[in-house]
Structures are given as C-alpha cells and as structure tokens.
Amino acid sequence: MKFKKFFIKTCNELEGEKNTTRKIACKKCGKKISVSKIRKNYFVCPNCGNYYLVRARRRILMLADKRSFIEHDRELTSKNILSFPEYDEKLEKAKIKSRENEGVICGTCLIGGVKVCIFSMDPYFMMGSMGSVVGEKITRLFEYATKNSLPVLGITVSGGARMQEGMLSLMQMSKVSAAVKRHSDKNNLYINLLTNPTTGGVNASFAMLGDITLSEPHARVGFAGPRVIEKTLNKSLPKGFQRAESVLKCGFIDMIVERKNQKELISKLLIMHS
Numbered sequence: 001m002k003f004k005k006f007f008i009k010t011c012n013e014l015e016g017e018k019n020t021t022r023k024i025a026c027k028k029c030g031k032k033i034s035v036s037k038i039r040k041n042y043f044v045c046p047n048c049g050n051y052y053l054v055r056a057r058r059r060i061l062m063l064a065d066k067r068s069f070i071e072h073d074r075e076l077t078s079k080n081i082l083s084f085p086e087y088d089e090k091l092e093k094a095k096i097k098s099r100e101n102e103g104v105i106c107g108t109c110l111i112g113g114v115k116v117c118i119f120s121m122d123p124y125f126m127m128g129s130m131g132s133v134v135g136e137k138i139t140r141l142f143e144y145a146t147k148n149s150l151p152v153l154g155i156t157v158s159g160g161a162r163m164q165e166g167m168l169s170l171m172q173m174s175k176v177s178a179a180v181k182r183h184s185d186k187n188n189l190y191i192n193l194l195t196n197p198t199t200g201g202v203n204a205s206f207a208m209l210g211d212i213t214l215s216e217p218h219a220r221v222g223f224a225g226p227r228v229i230e231k232t233l234n235k236s237l238p239k240g241f242q243r244a245e246s247v248l249k250c251g252f253i254d255m256i257v258e259r260k261n262q263k264e265l266i267s268k269l270l271i272m273h274s
C-alpha cells in the first residue's frame with residue numbers, strides 16, 4: 001500500500017484532463033458508454049439517466065467560472081485521536097481513493113461572475129463522512145464568508161458523522177450550525193445543493209440550514225436509513241421514501257434541479273441576491 005502511494009497523482013488542478021475513448025458499463029442499465037461522453041453529459045448516463053457519484057473537485061469544476069477557484073485549508077488532515085481500531089488504515093485508503101486529504105474541499109470561486117465561498121463534499125472519501133476536520137474546514141469557510149460578506153454554496157454528499165471520531169465528530173454538527181447562524185445573522189446568503197446521499201448528522205445540521213435548499217433528482221435525503229426505521233417502527237415504508245421528490249412534497253426542499261441546469265440556476269440565484 002505504501003509503495004502504491006508513490007504513484008498517486010494529486011488532483012490539485014481543476015482543468016487539464018485528457019480526452020479518453022475508454023468505455024465503461026453503466027451500473028444501472030449495463031450499456032457501455034465512453035468516459036468522455038459521460039463527462040460531457042455531467043456524469044449522468046445518456047441512456048438511462050442514472051446519476052453517477054461526482055468527486056468534490058469535479059463538482060466545483062462543473063459550477064465555478066473557469067480558473068476562479070482558490071482553495072482554503074487544503075493541508076488539514078484527520079488524526080486518529082481516539083486510537084480507533086483500523087481508522088489510520090481507512091484514512092490512508094480514503095486518501096488514495098479520493099486523491100484528497102479530507103472529505104470536503106473548501107474555497108472561493110466565481111459563479112456567473114459573483115464571488116462565493118464554496119464547499120464540496122467527496123463521496124470517495126469515506127462517503128463524505130463528517131469528522132472533526134470536515135467540520136473545522138466548513139466552519140472556517142463560514143467564518144471567512146461572514147467576515148467578507150460573501151454568500152456560501154454548499155454541495156453535500158454524506159453518510160453522516162464519522163463514527164471513528166465519536167463525540168468529536170458529533171460536536172461538529174452544532175459547531176458548523178453555529179457558524180451558519182452567525183453568517184445568516186449578518187444577512188448573508190447560504191445555498192445548499194443536496195446530492196445522493198445526504199444523510200445522518202450532515203442532514204441533521206448544516207445540509208438543511210440553507211436559505212435555499214436545492215437537490216439533485218432521486219437523491220436520498222434523510223436522517224436514519226430506511227432499514228433502521230422499518231425495524232424500529234415495524235412498518236414497511238412507502239415507495240420513494242427519503243427520495244428528493246417525496247422530501248420536496250414534505251416541504252424540506254425548495255427545488256429539484258437537474259445537473260446540467262445547476263450552474264445556470266445557481267448563477268441566477270447569486271446574481272439576484274448580490
């Protein structure tokens with residue numbers, strides 16, 4: 001594993017990807033599609049419309065104006081403070097898989113010419129789980145945005161709080177929420193885009209605190225998983241439970257927006273509020 005690390009290409013730059021004719025099979029419909037076609041289609045299957053997971057840095061590339069992203073706190077990484085078994089190994093594996101230091105990327109960029117603070121969670125880093133570094137990075141971003149009167153755009157994907165950090169990860173829920181409140185008290189805008197899945201402690205804190213809450217189609221949005229709820233209630237759950245479409249009907253989401261339209265819509269919202 002250590003030797004393998006030698007060859008990791010860090011994903012520092014947003015631009016500069018090679019074109020590839022390599023084909024992969026869609027996990028949903030099974031059709032073989034070229035990687036470049038999937039990329040051009042915003043990582044949505046052109047055949048069946050299945051939404052693929054998107055790396056945090058790719059998300060920013062899809063939304064930010066060209067060459068406008070400046071990263072904050074890239075050097076912060078988690079430590080195994082509680083000496084939780086196998087956590088160190090899991091962190092190393094997550095770094096290789098995601099090519100990132102942590103489960104969230106934070107910084108500033110322009111979207112439609114408007115300067116915005118942006119955080120983007122990475123599904124390839126322990127499924128965007130929130131440990132103390134994820135919480136700290138997002139808190140610092142909100143504090144920076146408050147100080148500089150900037151809006152915040154969040155893109156959330158998370159299985160919830162990182163259990164390997166116990167109470168330290170749970171306390172991030174209130175820490176980030178308090179920073180969101182201070183940002184809001186100064187009349188600053190916070191838009192959050194929920195992506196599949198946004199669950200657990202992230203859902204129960206900053207993911208649902210936006211002034212405007214957007215979601216991708218079919219994203220799972222909820223707190224506890226459906227199997228846990230079914231077992232606790234001893235009842236079967238309705239079809240589409242915790243999917244964005246049903247959460248929208250319950251009033252927790254303002255709008256569902258397809259991936260190809262996200263940049264345009266977010267630009268408009270930012271311009272309207274600037």
Ligand SMILES: [Zn+2]
Binds near residue numbers: 026028030047048
């Ligand atoms: Zn497909």
